[in-house]
Amino acid sequence: MTSQGSGSNALWGSRFEGGPSDALVALSRSVHFDWRLANYDIAGTRAHIKSLLSAGYLTTAEHEKLDRSLVELQDRVNQGSFVAKQSDEDVHSALERGLIEIAGAELGGKVRAGRSRNDQIATLIRSYLRDQANVIATLVTDLVEVLVSRAEEHLGVAMPGRTHFQHAQPVQLSHHLLAHAWPLVRDLERLQDWLKRANLSPYGAGALAGNTLGLDPNIVARELGFVAPTQNSIDATASRDVVAEFSFIAALIGINLSRFAEEIIIWASAEFDYIKLHDAYSTGSSIMPQKKNPDIAELARGKAGRLIGDLTGLLATLKGLPLAYNRDLQEDKEPVFDAVDTLTVLLPAFTGMVATLEFNRNRLELLAPAGFSLATDVAEWLVKQRVPFRDAHEITGKLVSYCEQHNLELHEVPDAEMAAISTHLTPEVRDVLTVGGSIKARAGAGGTALPRVLDQIAALRKIAPKREA
Numbered sequence: 001m002t003s004q005g006s007g008s009n010a011l012w013g014s015r016f017e018g019g020p021s022d023a024l025v026a027l028s029r030s031v032h033f034d035w036r037l038a039n040y041d042i043a044g045t046r047a048h049i050k051s052l053l054s055a056g057y058l059t060t061a062e063h064e065k066l067d068r069s070l071v072e073l074q075d076r077v078n079q080g081s082f083v084a085k086q087s088d089e090d091v092h093s094a095l096e097r098g099l100i101e102i103a104g105a106e107l108g109g110k111v112r113a114g115r116s117r118n119d120q121i122a123t124l125i126r127s128y129l130r131d132q133a134n135v136i137a138t139l140v141t142d143l144v145e146v147l148v149s150r151a152e153e154h155l156g157v158a159m160p161g162r163t164h165f166q167h168a169q170p171v172q173l174s175h176h177l178l179a180h181a182w183p184l185v186r187d188l189e190r191l192q193d194w195l196k197r198a199n200l201s202p203y204g205a206g207a208l209a210g211n212t213l214g215l216d217p218n219i220v221a222r223e224l225g226f227v228a229p230t231q232n233s234i235d236a237t238a239s240r241d242v243v244a245e246f247s248f249i250a251a252l253i254g255i256n257l258s259r260f261a262e263e264i265i266i267w268a269s270a271e272f273d274y275i276k277l278h279d280a281y282s283t284g285s286s287i288m289p290q291k292k293n294p295d296i297a298e299l300a301r302g303k304a305g306r307l308i309g310d311l312t313g314l315l316a317t318l319k320g321l322p323l324a325y326n327r328d329l330q331e332d333k334e335p336v337f338d339a340v341d342t343l344t345v346l347l348p349a350f351t352g353m354v355a356t357l358e359f360n361r362n363r364l365e366l367l368a369p370a371g372f373s374l375a376t377d378v379a380e381w382l383v384k385q386r387v388p389f390r391d392a393h394e395i396t397g398k399l400v401s402y403c404e405q406h407n408l409e410l411h412e413v414p415d416a417e418m419a420a421i422s423t424h425l426t427p428e429v430r431d432v433l434t435v436g437g438s439i440k441a442r443a444g445a446g447g448t449a450l451p452r453v454l455d456q457i458a459a460l461r462k463i464a465p466k467r468e469a
Helices: 022-028 031-054 060-079 091-103 105-112 117-153 173-198 217-223 233-238 241-267 295-318 327-356 361-367 375-384 389-406 415-421 427-432 435-441 450-463
Strands: 158-163 166-172
Touching (some): 031 117, 031 327, 091 117, 117 173, 166 435, 241 327, 389 415
8 A cells, every 4th residue: 555645646635544555546647648738727726716815715915926826837837847746646636736836835725625626627628628629620721721722723623423432413623622611611610519518617516516615606717718607516527528529529520531531542543543642741652662642531531430439438438427526537538638639630631632632634524424424414404395204214214225235425326316215305405415514504502503613612711711822
């Protein structure tokens, strides 16, 4: 057994005659990962001592000395002259040790009144995630801006549109790129909506039942930039749905990147030859000199799985916890820290890759009509001639079958053969047997026609303005 008085800096040991075992100390220790919350902990303490001052538990002189001490402690933390020790259980105990070193044990010892590590950590994680949500939102917005800019650069370029990964209908490359922008915009909206639930302060909830000292939690909430205190002290300390929701949004961002990454990997292959990757955003092979590998796209695809794992691990931790606080909740931080770290390193690389892609316009436009992708246009042309769609579908299917049998594209079928298939297939049908005509005709809301693509660009520019060159 280890003596509580020798080496341990735990905040909870006053009723114990003996200290925790070395194994328990090692298992309980979290300062190696929660130290990143140090500045948030100090900010919370500075807010907390204002509530102690307001309630009469500190004099003005004591408050001023404590606040100066906390500012000095923060400077030491940021400069690296004050760091956690092996004996520090968590960020809270480490920083209390640092405060007492500066302010003295008597004055520093007053700070713990009216708060618990339970309401502290519930507040700190919200503060941290608010800031990280802003960082991630900026990075996502950068990617949206690049997608819009690439769409503007390639207006009028046609490419094959696919369903079931088979040729379906021709679309504009710009339209396809913007289809990857809109899910990211929804992720930005999710982060904004998440903030409504995250922007409440658990400080003042204490261990679970609130405090008896008459401290005003509105003071702390206001000082930390929260809109209000949380409504229920048990819920405040026991719930981590705010963390889980953030993790879900992070995972969804990863999934949205991964879907585009999958296409980039395919497009860069010799068989597709849609794109060329910039040298700065691809790698080579240690044995094959000719290789240019889409490593960023592959890592995005892999890290999406990691982000999903962070989320599912957190949800599994939360699923069986009774009210109120349980030590299991120590496990909420590492998954969400990992999600933040993953996205903040992935997004800039992914954005750079997309910004520097070189599109093979000739290849894209050559393949745009392949696979009988204009067949729907034929069927819809027939409908405009007052042919019932059921019949139009059958007639067009017979035309496609004829083309397959004779190795022809739709526009290559002679007039006489078209008439033999159906008298409704008059020579005027050739007006829709062009990629340009097909794209132009799809001018309905959300369609791939140029006016609708320009509408999207205008809408997205309000969210992601064009960056200065």
